[in-house]
Amino acid sequence: MILSSAGLATLFERLTAAGHRIVAPTRDGDRVDFAEVTSPQAVAFDAVQTVRSAKAVLFPPVEPMLRYRTAGHDVQDEAIAPDARPTMLFGARPCDARSIATLKAVFTWDSPDPYVEPRLAATTIVTIACTKADAYCFCTSVGGGPADPQGSDILLTPIADDRWAADVRTDKGRALVAAAPGAFEPAGGHGAAAARPIADVPARFGLAALQQRLPGLFEQDALWIEQSLRCLGCGACAFVCPTCTCFDIQDERGRDGGVRLRCWDSCGFGQFTLHASGHNPRTRQSERWRQRVLHKFAYQPERLGVLGCVGCGRCSRSCPVDMNLAEHVQMLAEATA
């Protein structure tokens, strides 16, 4: 099908009127980030990538889980239902759509997560294929690509500044088309042949070679120390990452009760693995860096069957000291165990 800018305006209008939330990349100064919008005018179409990922739509930085009141020895708790309004995530990139598989694998692993699961069900992902990339993009090294459809409910491919070829791929995608009559037009004479050239993202490393080598590198201390020397141990990489899902549960307590919160956490923090006994199995930054790399490229594929990285490059763009994941992983793929 074809989506024109007029059709897009109709789509936004219909969904907004129906009470849907629309989240899309928006510009604030030099920074492009996801935010709630009601009109396509607010969407930043030209950015390679947003600073933060869209994972907050499904997995917010702070999730209030329950409220409780105490009176003497009595405790009364009340669950807090997640805000799972119907949502269109618009203008995400193919790497963002691909990250949903990782979130899904983590949050539905043994029992479905009562917060993320309803939001997953209520979210429709409309992706725009990339016509440009930057030095930090490496989707093609981790199985994705600038026009990769995986995870998208509708994949839009630019034909002109105001026209997109729409590949409606799922029931959710079809429901969105049905919710906004007139927004999408049949393809007619316009075909995929007229689509704009997709971005060129050269592969940086061979995934198979990397995954074969990683287990043997665990004890190569010098390698991990050298790679992580400049790492400051902040959580910027984990918090802009679309697939990092670690969290910490906190009680914010007043005198007569409080609220239980689920907050983002990062394996880069020294306190992440601090035990109640005082023992910390990862005292050095090099061990935390190793954990980050192995979790994404070895443990998650092994345990959950999905990679923990989609090659969006956000971690490397945001790092205050220019840690570059693709470069480091490439080095590992070429390292001798």
Add this chain to the structure above:
Amino acid sequence: MSTLVDRARALLEAGTVQVVIGFGAGSEPGRVRPVFVRKAEACDSLVADARHRPNLCTYLLKPEIRAMGRPAIVVGAAGLRTLLQLAVENQITDGAVHVLYLDADGAVCELPTLAAIEERAAMLPPDAVVSAPAPGATGAATSAASAGPVGIEQVDALPLDERWAFWQNELSRCIRCYACRAACPLCYCSRCIVDVNQPQWIPVAADAFGTLEWNVVRAMHLAGRCVECGSCADACPVGIRIDLLNRVLASEARSHFGAEPGRSLRREYALSTFRPDDTADFIR
């Protein structure tokens, strides 16, 4: 005139230092990254510009770097002030760091002792650090201040409710990644107050209350100590101008207590100095 690379090479060859902490080429043109050069033949990778961020003095206290031996560090004006403040706070000892100071014109000068650093720092113009622009891309490739007020004068000029709205909007982006803390050479506590969790003193949630509390605590703990290098704001992945909080407090500390952190080796904390002749009577 010998270059930074020549000096660094000579220091490593002579065994005067075992590592040179400086900047080298980064992921893309215009971006740099901290490098730790341990071999004389690798000194060619050093970039002779000390205006980049983060503030490299942050690395002096890291155990992995300390384990390498005596370091030389490439610094500009902000670095000189940081080193003096670290010395005042007993974090570095005399002679422990060999300084390769790059002045505004790019000329390099070696400062092997604290006294030499103090003497050179005394020659800095009063606004040497605040006015020093970082060239091109600095730390994070995506870090950029948002539209709106850019200096403390502009923020201060806003009516109270607009100023409050400005900060609420800025802090609403905070994700509690603590990049600001990690990139600050004077945030060196082995256990930050926000990590003291039995009980949890400072709320860790990235919500309106938690982010306000964290950012105010961070700024207050640096009041009278901050040398205004800007490393915190540059490290912020979501472009919050948190340095403005520090700059306001620095100017308050300056005007009320005459505090000039990092200008000399005199120990004079605005917030923890007691003088018998204090003009205020609450302390007596």
